[in-house]
Amino acid sequence: MIDPDRVTADVVAYALQREGYQVMQAHDGISALQCWSLERPDLLILEVDLPGLDGFSLCQRIRQQADTPILFLSARCTDADVVQGLELGADAYLVKPFSPRQLVARVQALLRRSSPATRQTPSLTQAWLKTSHLTPLERRLFEFLLRNPGQVQTCDAIMDYVWGEQGGERSSLRQLIHRLRDKIEADPDHPTCIKTVSRIGYTLAGPSIAEGYPAPVK
Secondary structure (H helix, E strand, C coil): EEECCHHHHHHHCCCCCHHHCCCCEEECHHHHHHHHHHHHCCCEECCCCCCCCCHHHHHHHHHHHCCCCEEEEHHHHHHHHHHHHHHCCCCCCECCCCHHCCCCHHHEEEEEEHHHHHHHHHHHHHHHHHHHHHHHHHHHHHHHCCCHCCEEEHHHHHHHHHHHHHHCCHHHHHHHHHHHHHHHCCCCCCCCEEECCCEEHHHHCCCCCCCCCCCCCC
16 A cells, blocks of 8 residues: 555555455555565555655556556546556556545455456465464465365374474464464354364365465475
């Protein structure tokens, strides 16, 4: 979320975080470009009028390097502004004042359009969007399951990967699964991503969304 108005940025961030999305903020064009280069977020929301590097120039630079979905959310509301934003490669243009609910709906539509996997497994993809706040063990567990979606992984195989030579215990694995579900599941008491397979282990539901994702390193 890129906007010099911190109140607007906070409103957008709050609306998206309620839907389970991880949100980063920048308040000028230069820092936004640096943040994008480092983090490569799944979508950008930006104002046209930015200090340092305006939104149109930022959109143009990013579009030359990647097809990241870009949504303008701007007080600039003339037809010329909207046309220019779209011609520079933006995927959508919303004018302020705006409805947070409409903004969230537009974000969800752009993410569905940009990722076939999102159309097939929205709960799994949204879970992946929420992994930046995982602990190292939680992330290691999720990465292992993510590389083998739809396949049952035994408790021993999971423990060998997560804890390595130092080993782990089944009670520790159960606690780790519980903590991970609390962070990525919409309803941890009724999980739809990480399924328990009685007396065997666990599986990550849904087809693979890991294509292009680097293999976990032991």
